[in-house]
Amino acid sequence: MVGMAADLPAAPDAGRPLDGITVVAIEQAVAAPLATRHLADLGARVIKVERVGRGDFARDYDHVVHGSGAHFVWLNRGKESLAVDLKTDEGREVVRRLVDRADVVVQNLAPGAAARLGFGAAELRAARPELVVADLSGYGSGGPMAQRKAYDMLVQAEAGLIAITGTPQTPVKTGIPTSDIAAGMYCVQAVLAALLRRWRTGVGAAVEISMFEATVEWMGYALYSGMHTGIQPARMGLSHSSIAPYDAYPTRDGQMLIGVQNDHGWRTLVTSVLELPDLAADPRFATNVERVRHRAECDAVVAAATSRWSTAELDARLAAAGIPAAQLKDVDDVVAHPQLRARDRWRTIGTEHARVEALLPPVTFADVEARMGDVPALGAHTRALLEESGVDADDYLRRGIAEQSR
Incomplete structure (x- = not known):
């Protein structure tokens, strides 16, 4: 070529x-x-x-x-x-x-x-x-x-x-x-x-x-969901009405945003990242529908596990496992963001x-x-x-x- x-x-x-x-x-x-x-x-x-x-x-x-x-x-x-x-x-x-x-x-x-x-x-x-x-x-x-x-x-x-x-x-x-x-x-x-x-x-x-x-x-989707269900979509903060776990979770020195969008991702999260393999088959969490139904319990077990690591450590573990996640950046962090700098996105x-x-x-x-x-x-x-x-x-x-x- x-x-x-x-x-x-x-x-x-x-x-x-x-x-x-x-x-x-x-x-x-x-x-x-x-x-x-x-x-x-x-x-x-x-x-x-x-x-x-x-x-x-x-x-x-x-x-x-x-x-x-x-x-x-x-x-x-x-x-x-x-x-x-x-x-x-x-x-x-x-x-x-x-x-x-x-x-x-x-x-x-x-x-x-x-x-x-x-x-x-x-x-x-x-x-x-x-x-x-x-x-x-x-x-x-x-x-x-x-x-x-x-x-x-x-x-x-x-x-x-x-x-x-x-x-x-x-x-x-x-x-x-x-x-x-x-x-x-x-x-x-x-x-x-x-x-x-x-x-x-x-x-x-x-x-x-x-x-x-x-x-x-x-x-x-919020408009169409409300229009066809007759239910006003709830304000969810950082969470998501249809997906769990999907929120900010504590670390030793801050927090990480984690979004698991399918059941395979859940199994990878709990086995490869959180080191809690028994949760993979727990009937409360085995499917997204069940995780949403038991959202409070799901969030509690994830939060208890994520707090064992620093933000940087957890970020690295999540990235290595391919789990969608992000650190909560302040504006100063964004200005210096390594992705923008590596791609040469700033001009004078x-x-x-x-x-x-x-x-x-x-x-x-x-x-x-x-x-x-x-x-x-x-x-x-x-x-x-x-x-x-x-x-x-x-x-x-x-x-x-x-x-x-x-």
């Missing part, structure tokens, strides 16, 4: 998948910026339209990344920032001229705001049918909740996610903005699908993505205050690396984009219609 590969001609440089695609993003917060950051990573030129003075309010959620906001650094690398006042005719005209040469428009302003500004999908595509326009919202363009504010926690609650997350005593939201992330990822999928169809047909698309509907989709990017480490996106192309661009200061590219739009940049900047970062 090595010899054959050496005889083949070198593959041409295919470039990044979205090289040559231009995206105008009238965006804020998380959902749309996440979508367009992934498009930028894939090679698209992303022009981020921000408000004069404040910009995307995610810039100021905190300033913990050397003066920049953690959300903003995560979501906005590789973009050009245009700070312009969309409440003015001149500001809207600048963006309209950029849209005239764009392939994609993404927006997640308040419900109806984009249309009132003249950037609704119907209006944009009436002028350019080949344009792909993606609208992200909390609850979609119709229905009784269309005008409701839709912060991530609120959407998680409406979608049922909070009701099944947490302990039996306490419902909790997820520790990350799950509804925003779900909507952003479906937006990426929709834009790529629309561009593929346009490549075949020449016709663009108007697509909408709802945070609520994206989160309900992610409810998955620029922000307006300092160089920082950023993760490569999880999709890896064999022939080209993601474009890990810098995180722009507010209005970092305003002058160049004004000039590209054919307006008098000095006049716009002097009158406060637009803003250029220092």
Whole structure:
């Protein structure tokens, strides 16, 4: 195989998948910026339209990344920032001229705001049918909740996610903005699908993505289980309603998460790892159905056994036996995680205050690396984009219609 590969001609440089695609993003917060950051990573030129003075309010959620906001650094690398006042005719005209040469428009302003500004999908595509326009919202363009504010926690609650997350005593939201992330990822999928169809047909698309509907989709088996049994899925903490043992178990110096998904795994766990071979045939535990039925007893015997070893010792024993398990990592542990370091997943990017480490996106192309661009200061590219739009940049900047970062 090595010899054959050496005889083949070198593959041409295919470039990044979205090289040559231009995206105008009238965006804020998380959902749309996440979508367009992934498009930028894939090679698209992303022009981020921000408000004069404040910009995307995610810039100021905190300033913990050397003066920049953690959300903003995560979501906005590789973009050009245009700070312009969309409440003015001149500001809207600048963006309209950029849209005239764009392939994609993404927006997640308040419900109806984009249309009132003249950037609704119907209006944009009436002028350019080949344009792909993606609208992200909390609850979609119709229905009784269309005008409701839709912060991530609120959407998680409406979608049922909070009701099944947490302990039996306490419902909790997820520790990350799950509804925003779900909507952003479906937006990426929709834009790529629309561009593929346009490549075949020449016709663009108007697509909408709802945070609520994206989160309900992610409810998955819990939704279908409750729908067909009439039983509200229980909050199980780290445990699992249908599998045992599946939880965190104590060690001498901490805990290990163990998930045994079949009866063969149970027999291996108790014989090769826990050194309790008599439990393999114990009728209370011989099948998963019985282990779930006797969950408290099963968890008790596993916990008593795991506490004999340190976390590192038990981790090694479980790995050697092929039992699914994991250590509970803190954020510092993840940053230094040997798996990420061994796979060289960190890169250095620029922000307006300092160089920082950023993760490569999880999709890896064999022939080209993601474009890990810098995180722009507010209005970092305003002058160049004004000039590209054919307006008098000095006049716009002097009158406060637009803003250029220092």
